[in-house]
Amino acid sequence: MRTLLIVDDDQAIRRSLALSFRKEFQILEAAAGEEALEIIKETQVDIVLLDQRLPDADGTEVLKEIKRLSPDVPVIMLTAYGTVKSSVKAMKLGAFDYIEKPYDIEEVKLTVANALKLRMLEEEVNQLRLELKEKYVSCHP
Numbered sequence: 388m389r390t391l392l393i394v395d396d397d398q399a400i401r402r403s404l405a406l407s408f409r410k411e412f413q414i415l416e417a418a419a420g421e422e423a424l425e426i427i428k429e430t431q432v433d434i435v436l437l438d439q440r441l442p443d444a445d446g447t448e449v450l451k452e453i454k455r456l457s458p459d460v461p462v463i464m465l466t467a468y469g470t471v472k473s474s475v476k477a478m479k480l481g482a483f484d485y486i487e488k489p490y491d492i493e494e495v496k497l498t499v500a501n502a503l504k505l506r507m508l509e510e511e512v513n514q515l516r517l518e519l520k521e522k523y524v525s526c527h528p
Contacts, residue, residue, distance in 0.1 A: 389433040391435075391436065394437045400488075404436060418442070434499055435453060440467075450480050461503075464484070466485070
């Protein structure tokens, strides 16, 4: 089962998202940036839902660190304080998408599904590259 990390300081939002995705994902939760980064360091995470404003960090700084630690993990930013400038910054830092609160859960589910498809395609491409490399090496000793 794939793993979804929900990072938001609002427990009600974390619970709501966790309930919405519990059938498709193993759910991990963090209420702060440092907690999220510890989880990323210790656990294989497939997708992250990340709040823009956290009590201990700016979400874009957490995004930057997540991308440094796990560059292939899609990160979907959530914010109640969205601006064009902040969404552009998040996308430039590698966010998969940027969703404004209050969000429509169907929009979040669709975005997560698309991020998961991308993640699976990237894994497949990496596997095919490895297989091609192994075949090339075995044919050209």
